[in-house]
Amino acid sequence: MNIGVYFKLSLNSLSANKIRSILTMLGIIIGVASVILLVSIGTGLQAYVTNQFASLGSNVVFVLPGKVDLKRGTQGRPLTQVSKFELQDVTELNRLGGPIKQASPMIQTQGTLRARGESVSVPIIGVWENVFDIRNLAVKEGKRIAQSDVERSRKVIVLGSETSKNLFGTEESAINQTLTINDIRYTVGGVLESKGGGGLGANVDEQVYIPLSTALRQFNQSKPSIILVEAIDQSSVEEASSETKKLLLRRLKDDDFTVLEQKELLSTINQFLGTITVALGGIAAISLLVGGIGIMNIMLVSVTERTLEIGLRKAVGAPPEAILIQFLIEAIVLSLVGGTIGIILGSVGALLLSRFIQTSVSLWSIVLSFSFSAFIGIVFGVAPAIRAARLDPIAALRYE
Amino acid sequence: MIPHILLSVSHVSKAYRMDEVEFAALNDVTLRVSEGEFIAIIGPSGSGKSTLMHLIGCLDTPTIGTLSFDGVDISKISNRELAMVRNQKIGFVFQQFNLLRKTSALSNVELPLIYANMNAKERKVKAVEMLRKVGLSDKLSNFPSQLSGGQQQRVAIARALVTNPRILLADEPTGNLDSKSGREILDMFQDLNKSGHTIVLVTHDMNIAKEAKRIVQIKDGSILSDKKK
Numbered sequence: 001m002n003i004g005v006y007f008k009l010s011l012n013s014l015s016a017n018k019i020r021s022i023l024t025m026l027g028i029i030i031g032v033a034s035v036i037l038l039v040s041i042g043t044g045l046q047a048y049v050t051n052q053f054a055s056l057g058s059n060v061v062f063v064l065p066g067k068v069d070l071k072r073g074t075q076g077r078p079l080t081q082v083s084k085f086e087l088q089d090v091t092e093l094n095r096l097g098g099p100i101k102q103a104s105p106m107i108q109t110q111g112t113l114r115a116r117g118e119s120v121s122v123p124i125i126g127v128w129e130n131v132f133d134i135r136n137l138a139v140k141e142g143k144r145i146a147q148s149d150v151e152r153s154r155k156v157i158v159l160g161s162e163t164s165k166n167l168f169g170t171e172e173s174a175i176n177q178t179l180t181i182n183d184i185r186y187t188v189g190g191v192l193e194s195k196g197g198g199g200l201g202a203n204v205d206e207q208v209y210i211p212l213s214t215a216l217r218q219f220n221q222s223k224p225s226i227i228l229v230e231a232i233d234q235s236s237v238e239e240a241s242s243e244t245k246k247l248l249l250r251r252l253k254d255d256d257f258t259v260l261e262q263k264e265l266l267s268t269i270n271q272f273l274g275t276i277t278v279a280l281g282g283i284a285a286i287s288l289l290v291g292g293i294g295i296m297n298i299m300l301v302s303v304t305e306r307t308l309e310i311g312l313r314k315a316v317g318a319p320p321e322a323i324l325i326q327f328l329i330e331a332i333v334l335s336l337v338g339g340t341i342g343i344i345l346g347s348v349g350a351l352l353l354s355r356f357i358q359t360s361v362s363l364w365s366i367v368l369s370f371s372f373s374a375f376i377g378i379v380f381g382v383a384p385a386i387r388a389a390r391l392d393p394i395a396a397l398r399y400e
Numbered sequence: 401m402i403p404h405i406l407l408s409v410s411h412v413s414k415a416y417r418m419d420e421v422e423f424a425a426l427n428d429v430t431l432r433v434s435e436g437e438f439i440a441i442i443g444p445s446g447s448g449k450s451t452l453m454h455l456i457g458c459l460d461t462p463t464i465g466t467l468s469f470d471g472v473d474i475s476k477i478s479n480r481e482l483a484m485v486r487n488q489k490i491g492f493v494f495q496q497f498n499l500l501r502k503t504s505a506l507s508n509v510e511l512p513l514i515y516a517n518m519n520a521k522e523r524k525v526k527a528v529e530m531l532r533k534v535g536l537s538d539k540l541s542n543f544p545s546q547l548s549g550g551q552q553q554r555v556a557i558a559r560a561l562v563t564n565p566r567i568l569l570a571d572e573p574t575g576n577l578d579s580k581s582g583r584e585i586l587d588m589f590q591d592l593n594k595s596g597h598t599i600v601l602v603t604h605d606m607n608i609a610k611e612a613k614r615i616v617q618i619k620d621g622s623i624l625s626d627k628k629k
Contacts, residue, residue: 016503312500397498
């Protein structure tokens with residue numbers, strides 16, 4: 001018999017038993033689609049956060065107040081630790097040269113902006129003019145904060161694109177408008193270009209920037225809370241980090257500050273996000289298992305019927321291999337069709353979900369879920385056939 | 401003219417193992433079937449008559465003894481070759497009809513031809529012709545569930561005969577039928593025998609056995625009597 005005849009036999013059998021075929025495929029579809037979808041959420045989350053950090057500039061070293069040990073967790077939260085940094089430290093870092101291209105002090109707080117009856121609560125960051133270079137922030141409209149703004153403590157503000165839209169409707173219309181922070185009036189000098197990204201975590205597009213000197217006065221502070229240090233290139237990051245540490249140690253104690261490289265921060269965050277992905281993967285694995293049990297169930301329930309069928313086919317002269325090949329083709333067709341539908345559903349689901357959160361369909365999840373489901377489908381489709389094909393036809397016909 | 405001996409069973413025994421206890425279903429049975437015969441094998445349930453039929457039908461192999469079909473010893477051949485013998489030389493009719501559910505009458509009749517490697521066109525012609533012969537020309541696309549018991553058994557007979565086998569084996573073919581449909585099936589067997597088909601019918605009912613030209617009585621795994629009319 002040629003393979004075409006076997007295919008015809010199998011397809012006839014599948015279409016004659018539509019409910020059984022559909023239920024079997026459903027197990028595979030649900031298993032594959034859920035794994036692809038859930039893993040895409042985890043991977044998307046990781047990609048999103050990584051991008052957000054990369055947008056800070058990859059040559060940047062962060063200097064935070066207090067002692068932060070990423071491996072053992074923080075002892076006291078770094079941003080609430082009392083800062084002992086002086087502006088003088090930043091000036092010295094800038095003067096140092098070598099691996100250090102420039103340094104910039106920052107102070108960050110949460111505050112409410114009001115304009116034309118609208119109000120938004122956003123992160124307010126007090127900065128020097130050079131922060132825009134270090135963090136790769138480009139203005140879309142207007143201008144950045146200038147050195148003179150910092151020197152004269154002008155009340156100008158540069159808005160993130162989202163905050164601008166929330167307050168003034170568009171980016172263009174915000175320029176030269178006034179808004180207030182705690183009743184103090186500011187003029188919008190510029191609006192930044194969007195960095196993109198969804199609604200998870202800290203949104204760069206919500207942040208607003210005012211001159212550091214203005215911010216210190218506004219919030220009644222005397223010291224910057226974070227120092228950003230930019231290395232001249234990627235390979236000098238470590239050197240810049242140790243130079244910074246050395247300089248600060250002249251004046252401060254070791255546990256007054258922490259110097260963090262971007263990649264340390266990233267790897268810590270990725271570790272955490274990796275855990276989330278694994279957790280999502282675990283949930284997905286359960287649905288894969290449930291789908292697999294569903295497949296087994298359908299296959300086992302139909303064993304009696306199929307054994308009778310096999311007995312009959314043998315009685316009318318089917319050679320042993322004909323039975324096996326037919327059942328194998330049936331199982332393969334079900335697994336392939338079900339798996340493909342599952343892949344399509346999972347991917348389309350991930351695509352739809354990407355309107356709300358970033359998702360990223362990964363190849364390994366497709367391969368893993370597809371091969372697992374196909375394995376279960378084929379094993380439990382063919383196992384009864386192997387057993388029944390070994391039975392004497394008469395035993396198969398009498399099977400109950 | 402001496403009729404051609406189609407089937408020869410010599411000194412055949414068959415034992416089954418059930419829960420560690422060996423159970424002899426057949427004990428040293430010898431039987432010859434010639435071409436054109438209509439034989440009834442009769443016996444109470446458990447007498448071994450079905451076992452004998454399964455052996456004759458190459459559905460089962462003997463524990464001891466030899467079986468030859470058309471001069472070929474079939475107690476020694478492989479499963480694959482046995483399947484070929486069943487496909488080409490034997491037609492089965494079962495008490496339970498054993499039709500494939502959710503498969504049309506026509507496809508059920510075509511089934512043995514698929515395993516005989518016949519092309520689709522020829523298959524259909526033969527199956528349609530055979531269903532016409534059993535009077536079901538108007539039921540080609542009906543599923544078994546849409547047919548009466550008698551009609552289902554006629555589909556099964558059409559399936560058994562479609563390969564033009566040398567022998568037709570029927571195991572209690574009227575057991576699941578009302579007396580009227582049973583009568584129709586038996587009449588059909590009579591007609592088939594008249595037109596030259598060799599038939600072996602297994603039953604527990606003497607009235608049905610009387611339809612045959614030769615009655616073989618079997619009890620406790622041995623042949624009790626073998627009478628020709």
